[in-house]
Amino acid sequence: MLIRIPAPSAVRSSEITPESTYRNRRRFLADMGLGAVGLLAAGCSEAKDAPAPAIAGAAITVGKRSERAGGETVTPIETVSTYNNYYEFGTGKDDPARNAGTLKTRPWTVAISGECEAPGTIDLDALLKPHAIEERIYRHRCVEAWSIVVPWDGVPLADVLKRFKPTSKAKFVAFETLYDKAQMPEARWAGIELPYVEGLRIDEAMHPLAFLSVGMYGKTLPNQNGAPLRLTIPWKYGYKSIKSIVRIRFVEQMPPTTWNKLQPSEYGFYSNVNPDVQHPRWSQRSERRLGELFKRPTLMFNGYPEVAPLYAGMDLRQFS
Template identity: 60%
Template sequence: MKTKLPDLPAHLITPEPVYRARRQLMQLGLASPLLALAGCAGAEDAGTPAPAATAAAGASGAAPGSEELTRFEDASSYNNFYEFGTGKADPARYAGTLEPSPWSVVVGGEAEVTGTFPLEDLLKITAVQDRTYRLRCVEGWSMVIPWQGLPLGEVLKRFKPTSRAKYVAFTTLADPRQMPGLRYPSIDWPYREGLRMDEAMHPLTLLATGMYGKPLPNQNGAPLRLVVPWKYGFKSIKSIIRIDFTEAMPPTSWNMLQPEEYGFYSNVNPDVDHPRWSQRSERRIAGTASKLFAERIPTLPFNGYGDQVAGLYAGMDLRQWY
């Protein structure tokens, strides 16, 4: 007798914007194997209320030692990097074309020190640190990953941002030769993300260069990516080639594509549902847990890092500023 697999919620299969783009491509006869699997997914007006001042939190923020790590095999093969396709397996399958060396990062905007900097120069700023963080995807799955990298704030200080710098904008590489997913208009390339300055300078925010004691795999954002553990995973932009200090809130990719679903802040919040599904629980992929049938656990406010970061948003309505 055949065993019938349980029906999966639609949000675990295909985000609506990608579904729409896929249908358009199919109608045009341009559908590709790159779009065969599922994918996982900021700017609002400049009238954002000013947050209350808060003292910097400690930099520990590690996931409790009792939490089982996600296997490297899962963290490096079940992830999102639309530049290589919208399926969870596409990045591992196609990211071998990415050339992570040599690599440079352009720094611009409201700062005294700007220009193009080889990655090696950025990495000399401070010692690489080990950080084990939870990563929560907006679709409803999560992982626990040991990262290696530099506190973003320590890197940004080098460029001496001016008093006009209220936000930090990040841009991903967009090279069709290296990234086959760019041939398809799933989003408006290049991929862009941004943080408010105090979020970027917070001790928990990591500019990651490795995971599991190894350099970042291509599919996980080599050679340089952001990790912001209290926000949904799409805020942790990969393969960064540009950092800009801005006075205005910068446009961000998913917010531009679907603003009613993806806000600029995108803090993990079980009390604010995605318009098409609940955010109150998540599937934790760890140990030998199946990706589709992993244990479902309650989602914590700010992904469990509220003690360190909630003060950043004092006085803000987090339902409005989602």
């Protein structure tokens, strides 16, 4: 288990490498498909007094469903909702499920600004109202070499962004997550600069695969999975799929992103899943699907080759 120190500091390499997973029994069991839920049932002394994590919320009316993971087996919701990266609620994989209950997801507003003709601040329900909710089953690949398959419920990102009429100066889209110390008391130990920020090039954001998720498995998102609104960018490493979004900006210059600011030699702006570009401290050629024993080869763009034209002519090693 990660040791917390008295004051925030930059995340150490030992805290984010996959090897730490195997030094931690809880994380190892999660990789083997046994997860935090099983440990709670077994009466693990560390978590026995903690409230049970929220697995899912209210049912969502889904208008259309599509299979976009090649027919792969969907990862159980019990695993997806109890094995998370959300540093504002703790740096351990099972911390967010225990701690994110303090997050208040209603009312929720999103501010849209920058290089657009119709900026404004809009309530989340009004933001989504013109769009029918659809469900897409996507692969999701974490930079730490684990992966999941999830039915995400939401709307295409492009459908939302177009409503605010980005101008020709809008070359990138910047996103910002909620940062509230009262709701996120664990954030003081995060070791990263907050609020969490991310960004996409405008053509990436407008790609049909880019998705704004408000639910998963036909129900509203659990807090630990990014409620009430998160990005889902299936061809990029998981940290690009920013959670609990409160601000979107259309900008002319490439925006800063959290992990790139912290360790630019390890985390590029694009962060496309690419087995040929190794993390400086581990290989990205294989991954372990949570719930499976053996590793499988990592697919270029996480198995979504339709995004390749976005990067035509680019050196994908240099622009990683």
